[in-house]
Amino acid sequence: MYRIRFHGRGGQGMKTAGRILGTAFFLAGFEVQDAPRYGAERRGAPIFAYVRASRNPIFERGIISRPDLIIVADDHLPAMPGSGVLAGAGEQTVFLIYSNEEASLWQERLNLQGSVFTLPPLAENELRFRGAACAGGAAALLAELDVELLAEAVREEIDPLGSELVADNLEVALAAYAALAVNRGTVHEGGPVSAIDYASPDWLKLPCEETLLSAPAIHAPATSEMSQTGLWRSERPLIDESRCKRCWWICSTFCPDGAIQVDEERRPHIDYGHCKGCMVCLNQCPTHAITAVPEEEAAAQGEKP
Amino acid sequence: MNRKLLTGNGAAAWGARLARIDYLPAFPITPQTEIIETLSNWIEGQELECRMVTLESEHSMLTAAGAAAVTGVRVFTATSSQGLLYAAEMLYTVAGWRVPLVLVNVSRGLSSPITLEPDHNDVLAMRDCGFLQLHCATCQEVLDNLLIAYRLAEHPRVRLPVLVNLDGFYLSFTREPVQIPSQREVDRFLPPFEAGSISFRGGEPLSEGVTVLEGSAYSYFRYQAHLASLEGIAVYEELGQEFAKLFGWDYSALECYCSEDAEIVLVMIGSFATKAKEAVDRLRETGRKIGLVRPRLVRPFPVAALRQALAGKKGVAVIDQNLSPGKGGILHGELASVLYGTPEAPAVLASFVGGLGGRDISSEEFFEIHKVVQRAVATGITPEPQLLYTEEELRSLRKMQSVARAVRSNQGGGA
Numbered sequence: 168m169y170r171i172r173f174h175g176r177g178g179q180g181m182k183t184a185g186r187i188l189g190t191a192f193f194l195a196g197f198e199v200q201d202a203p204r205y206g207a208e209r210r211g212a213p214i215f216a217y218v219r220a221s222r223n224p225i226f227e228r229g230i231i232s233r234p235d236l237i238i239v240a241d242d243h244l245p246a247m248p249g250s251g252v253l254a255g256a257g258e259q260t261v262f263l264i265y266s267n268e269e270a271s272l273w274q275e276r277l278n279l280q281g282s283v284f285t286l287p288p289l290a291e292n293e294l295r296f297r298g299a300a301c302a303g304g305a306a307a308l309l310a311e312l313d314v315e316l317l318a319e320a321v322r323e324e325i326d327p328l329g330s331e332l333v334a335d336n337l338e339v340a341l342a343a344y345a346a347l348a349v350n351r352g353t354v355h356e357g358g359p360v361s362a363i364d365y366a367s368p369d370w371l372k373l374p375c376e377e378t379l380l381s382a383p384a385i386h387a388p389a390t391s392e393m394s395q396t397g398l399w400r401s402e403r404p405l406i407d408e409s410r411c412k413r414c415w416w417i418c419s420t421f422c423p424d425g426a427i428q429v430d431e432e433r434r435p436h437i438d439y440g441h442c443k444g445c446m447v448c449l450n451q452c453p454t455h456a457i458t459a460v461p462e463e464e465a466a467a468q469g470e471k472p
Numbered sequence: 473m474n475r476k477l478l479t480g481n482g483a484a485a486w487g488a489r490l491a492r493i494d495y496l497p498a499f500p501i502t503p504q505t506e507i508i509e510t511l512s513n514w515i516e517g518q519e520l521e522c523r524m525v526t527l528e529s530e531h532s533m534l535t536a537a538g539a540a541a542v543t544g545v546r547v548f549t550a551t552s553s554q555g556l557l558y559a560a561e562m563l564y565t566v567a568g569w570r571v572p573l574v575l576v577n578v579s580r581g582l583s584s585p586i587t588l589e590p591d592h593n594d595v596l597a598m599r600d601c602g603f604l605q606l607h608c609a610t611c612q613e614v615l616d617n618l619l620i621a622y623r624l625a626e627h628p629r630v631r632l633p634v635l636v637n638l639d640g641f642y643l644s645f646t647r648e649p650v651q652i653p654s655q656r657e658v659d660r661f662l663p664p665f666e667a668g669s670i671s672f673r674g675g676e677p678l679s680e681g682v683t684v685l686e687g688s689a690y691s692y693f694r695y696q697a698h699l700a701s702l703e704g705i706a707v708y709e710e711l712g713q714e715f716a717k718l719f720g721w722d723y724s725a726l727e728c729y730c731s732e733d734a735e736i737v738l739v740m741i742g743s744f745a746t747k748a749k750e751a752v753d754r755l756r757e758t759g760r761k762i763g764l765v766r767p768r769l770v771r772p773f774p775v776a777a778l779r780q781a782l783a784g785k786k787g788v789a790v791i792d793q794n795l796s797p798g799k800g801g802i803l804h805g806e807l808a809s810v811l812y813g814t815p816e817a818p819a820v821l822a823s824f825v826g827g828l829g830g831r832d833i834s835s836e837e838f839f840e841i842h843k844v845v846q847r848a849v850a851t852g853i854t855p856e857p858q859l860l861y862t863e864e865e866l867r868s869l870r871k872m873q874s875v876a877r878a879v880r881s882n883q884g885g886g887a
Contacts, residue, residue: 186477189647193477201477202646206588226750228642228743229832360835362754368837369863372856380873383585387880 168221169309169356170231173301174252175240176399178210180298183324184238185216187302187340191312191320192220200225211399211443213250221356234260236308236354238301242266245277247398253277261354263304263347265297282353284308286343294461296339299325303340310352317344392441396424400444403465406435410456418448418457473657473719478650480643483611484550484576484636485510486650487618489520490658491574494545496524497536502588503640504552504578511548530559537573538566541633542680544667546622547573552640553580553594560598566633567602567697569680571670572625573633574618575603579742580640581829589830590640592742592794596770596802602697603635604704605770607741609727611648614638617768619662620711620723626665629703637770639743641830653719661718701772708769725774728781730756731763736845737782737818738764738838739807740791744827748791751838762842778810787820787845793827800857801825820848826860833860 175181182203189201197220205214217231232255244250260281270283286304306312325336413433426442449457484507498508514520527533530551537549581591608614621634672678684690716722738748745766755762765781792801804823811817826833
């Protein structure tokens with residue numbers, strides 16, 4: 168059975184990527200199971216999707232703990248706490264990382280034992296089609312999936328989202344496939360877990376503990392400040408001081424995360440550690456003093472977060 | 473027949489569509505909403521002729537569903553978790569009206585603490601309301617059991633509402649290959665509802681759910697609902713056979729997997745049971761005589777079939793994806809009452825509680841359950857109930873607790 172995991176951020180099309188690959192396998196005659204996995208839906212937060220494909224009926228369910236292929240759609244993710252990108256990776260696990268950096272660098276940086284490939288950004292406006300690119304790249308590494316199956320799967324999955332989107336997604340997926348086609352068949356199907364020499368789960372007898380500890384309560388405020396939700400941002404709101412009329416309240420009041428503070432001189436300051444990049448401020452500012460800049464571009468321009 | 477990849481929610485929507493539902497009262501809740509979204513798209517696109525009404529709560533939604541069912545139309549609705557509990561009063565009430573309707577519940581653990589992930593405490597909290605309960609393990613079962621559910625609910629010997637349960641995430645958002653029958657094929661199994669006496673109209677007054685202020689009449693009506701529910705077992709079996717003739721695969725109140733010659737049997741409900749099947753296959757490869765018994769019907773409970781399937785087994789492990797605080801796994805208690813005092817009852821009936829709030833159950837844990845029960849069979853000592861919870865999980869919980877209890881001078885309000 169193939170066990171494949173896509174990691175990305177909410178909004179980067181990982182659910183779509185999983186569905187494209189799942190459908191390609193299904194069209195190739197495989198039994199398939201695919202699903203996205205996220206908590207409360209949050210744009211920019213780490214999410215993943217998984218695909219199982221087998222010639223036999225699939226009884227396994229839920230999160231894949233021993234992946235044969237891991238696709239990472241955002242190269243900031245491996246360093247992000249809780250993204251779980253590396254979970255269960257072993258010697259046979261192939262990595263495909265959407266990144267401009269060298270595969271060997273990632274191999275070393277993440278101490279990966281299996282093969283590593285990178286998928287550099289392929290087209291100018293490809294950000295919108297990252298899911299299709301990841302699905303195309305993944306398909307290229309799988310011996311059973313050819314270009315025709317991939318194309319048909321892209322059409323089947325994208326058409327319901329808007330037929331005008333099919334051509335662009337198709338172009339990106341096929342380009343990614345072409346870029347990696349030389350590595351076709353690199354990913355191998357993993358076997359089942361052995362019922363003989365398995366690692367016993369270290370179950371414990373849960374003790375009864377005092378209520379202060381055992382009730383689901385948080386006893387001090389501001390724990391959300393410890394979570395750097397700014398890492399979820401894909402676009403950064405920038406305030407143009409020359410256009411800001413110092414109204415003192417609009418952007419800061421509308422910010423759903425309370426991430427904009429106004430100082431005594433009525434200047435707004437964005438807390439980029441917690442701004443998720445929702446752009447509500449941009450839409451509310453009456454003088455259009457706020458602009459959205461892609462996070463990578465802002466970082467490249469040396470804008471300090 | 474068209475084989476397609478569908479989510480559990482998509483399969484539920486297809487089931488409702490192919491049942492040619494007339495009325496759809498709706499209120500959104502994760503992880504159910506996709507069912508209503510799919511149906512509303514079809515209604516808007518005129519692919520489904522159905523009246524959809526959005527209500528202000530699940531309580532009103534169930535009231536509307538029951539009120540519509542009294543008029544003899546085919547009614548479908550869906551909810552989950554907190555929504556099911558908010559509608560609880562009306563589930564009991566509508567069941568007492570003795571009219572057919574089908575309610576899908578997408579299982580999700582209950583607050584507090586709040587979660588979106590699945591377990592069975594929501595649906596089992598409604599165990600005693602009078603609705604029949606069908607529990608699905610695959611997306612295919614969701615579609616098929618929706619069709620069967622209407623036949624069951626509308627059957628003259630039953631005439632009770634039916635709840636079809638599917639697990640959040642593990643089925644609701646998971647795509648699997650599903651055979652979608654054609655409308656013509658479905659019409660042969662599920663023809664339009666001949667409502668007969670269920671025909672409330674504005675011009676023909678009727679009192680539903682009347683007041684009975686003395687216990688004798690109350691006992692009669694409640695017990696009649698119980699007897700009708702029990703009829704549901706035989707009716708489900710009949711329908712399962714009829715379904716097989718038309719579609720090629722059958723349904724039974726119990727799914728028995730490798731259990732006939734098994735010495736140790738796992739008992740569980742819902743989608744995690746397919747994980748148990750995987751573990752059974754692996755253990756069978758090593759020569760272990762293990763099987764799985766999965767009730768599809770939880771109400772009515774297939775008591776006779778369970779006794780038969782488990783007679784003479786050495787050990788049974790009941791894996792509960794629910795918890796009754798102060799007692800333990802709910803199914804374990806149900807199985808004990810099924811087996812107690814029967815001549816060939818298994819000596820070991822062990823209780824495992826796992827999968828709460830969507831917590832996964834690994835293959836290794838199924839192997840370990842087998843090992844624990846095998847040891848119990850050898851020693852004759854039934855083990856204490858075991859929560860599937862590891863040292864590693866407790867360590868990571870301790871981190872959360874340290875954050876939750878820390879004294880912080882920072883009171884929030886920005887960096």
